[in-house]
Amino acid sequence: xxxxxxxxxxxGTLVIGxxxxxxxxxxxxxxxxxxxxxxxxxxxxxxxxxxxMAWENAEKARAQNExxxxxxx
Amino acid sequence: xxxxxxxCDAERCIVCNGCVTACKNxxxxxxxxNRRRVVTINQGVPGEKAVSVACMHCSDxxxxxxxxxxxxxxxxxxxxxxxxxxxxxCGYCFYACPFGAPQxxxxxxxxxxxxxxxxxxxxxxxxxxxxxAEFKKYGRNRIAEGKLPLCAEMCSTKALLAGDADVISDxxxxxxxxxxxxxxxxxxxxxxxxxxKAASPQGGK
Numbered sequence: 001x002x003x004x005x006x007x008x009x010x011x012g013t014l015v016i017g018x019x020x021x022x023x024x025x026x027x028x029x030x031x032x033x034x035x036x037x038x039x040x041x042x043x044x045x046x047x048x049x050x051x052x053m054a055w056e057n058a059e060k061a062r063a064q065n066e067x068x069x070x071x072x073x
Numbered sequence: 074x075x076x077x078x079x080x081c082d083a084e085r086c087i088v089c090n091g092c093v094t095a096c097k098n099x100x101x102x103x104x105x106x107n108r109r110r111v112v113t114i115n116q117g118v119p120g121e122k123a124v125s126v127a128c129m130h131c132s133d134x135x136x137x138x139x140x141x142x143x144x145x146x147x148x149x150x151x152x153x154x155x156x157x158x159x160x161x162x163c164g165y166c167f168y169a170c171p172f173g174a175p176q177x178x179x180x181x182x183x184x185x186x187x188x189x190x191x192x193x194x195x196x197x198x199x200x201x202x203x204x205x206a207e208f209k210k211y212g213r214n215r216i217a218e219g220k221l222p223l224c225a226e227m228c229s230t231k232a233l234l235a236g237d238a239d240v241i242s243d244x245x246x247x248x249x250x251x252x253x254x255x256x257x258x259x260x261x262x263x264x265x266x267x268x269x270k271a272a273s274p275q276g277g278k
Binding site (some may be wrong): 034038039044045065 | 140142143144145146147148154155156158161197198199200201203216217218219220221225226230234235236237240241242247248251
């Protein structure tokens, strides 16, 4: 019984002690190159379903709302 | 599609700060951070001008050049964005930016400088479109909804234009031709003088 307890204590100490030896993967920076997460394209969603032209046309139509000469006349 | 840009018509801006308020509300920008500001030049002097300034999404962005962890990227549409998970809050981008666009939340203890925050052109950031993570870190993604930045869409006098550079240039050009003034505000001649005047002959044959 004491032997089992000693063994468990030893194993526990080893697990806790060795956990400090773990190494997390290091990020190696490459100067001048974006290192972050990849972004999704604005047309990759349910609304545009990957259709880039549809998205561009929507943006251009929206921009024309800023042109009061076409809105008023 | 060319490049998404902002253009502020100084002849029209009435300093209502609607763009600032719209930006803060739409993106739930924290206290102390202003992604957009209205700057008045020659305030109180007749002929004063005001321009609404935020990140100009530079074609050759200095913030991208100086970032030591390379957390900036440019989308296919020319929008300059950054990954907040990588940002270390060093502030180099703030010193490099000629417009003072990068902002740093300072709500922590001991003047802690948090991760950089700036105008995203209402295009979110490197998180899945419309996700909670994207909204929390970067704000609303109106671009993926086929809309334009709210600051420009809210502008009551349409001084602030946003959209494809070619499209908004056309709008501005039409406006300048109609009213007959405003084109001289911007450009080399305004900044450095007009070379044809300096080189004009003085009493020569």
